[in-house]
Amino acid sequence: MKVSRSAFYARRTAVPGSRVARDAELRVRITGVHERPRGLYGAPRIHAALAREGLSCGRRRVARLMRAAGLAGRHRRRGQRTTVPDPNAVTRPGLIKRDFQPGPARPLSTPAGAATSPAFRPVRAGSTWPQ
Numbered sequence: 362m363k364v365s366r367s368a369f370y371a372r373r374t375a376v377p378g379s380r381v382a383r384d385a386e387l388r389v390r391i392t393g394v395h396e397r398p399r400g401l402y403g404a405p406r407i408h409a410a411l412a413r414e415g416l417s418c419g420r421r422r423v424a425r426l427m428r429a430a431g432l433a434g435r436h437r438r439r440g441q442r443t444t445v446p447d448p449n450a451v452t453r454p455g456l457i458k459r460d461f462q463p464g465p466a467r468p469l470s471t472p473a474g475a476a477t478s479p480a481f482r483p484v485r486a487g488s489t490w491p492q
Contacts, residue, residue, distance in 0.1 A: 387411075387418060388426050395432050403427075403434025 362369070394410045395402055402410065404424035411418065427433065 384422075384426060387416075387422070388430055390414075390416060391423060391426055392430060392432065395427070400432075401435050403436075406434070 390411060391407055394407050404420055404427055407427070408418070408420040408423045411423065
């Protein structure tokens with residue numbers, strides 16, 4: 362395993378760190394808060410509920426612990442589709458007779474960058490008043 366014997370036994374007999382203990386405590390509290398509203402709350406609401414109880418932790422930490430515990434908030438279902446188009450229906454004819462096919466290539470009537478607004482009047486260089 363390429364680990365020294367002393368490190369192996371030290372790791373094996375070591376107590377969990379403070380973060381692991383805090384995560385275990387938070388997971389119990391999160392599960393309790395999640396169960397209260399019939400499993401409706403997701404991470405943002407659970408985070409807010411824990412903050413109201415005076416427990417400070419990050420929202421992402423709550424989300425991570427919820428994922429690890431297999432908890433998820435419920436969300437609204439998609440609306441039911443009530444109208445199903447008939448695949449055998451006849452399509453209506455286009456009444457406007459629009460042609461969306463590209464026409465023959467023709468050169469641009471105005472050069473690129475030209476002002477095409479009728480209100481635009483060129484002014485003399487350096488002048489602040491239009492002439």
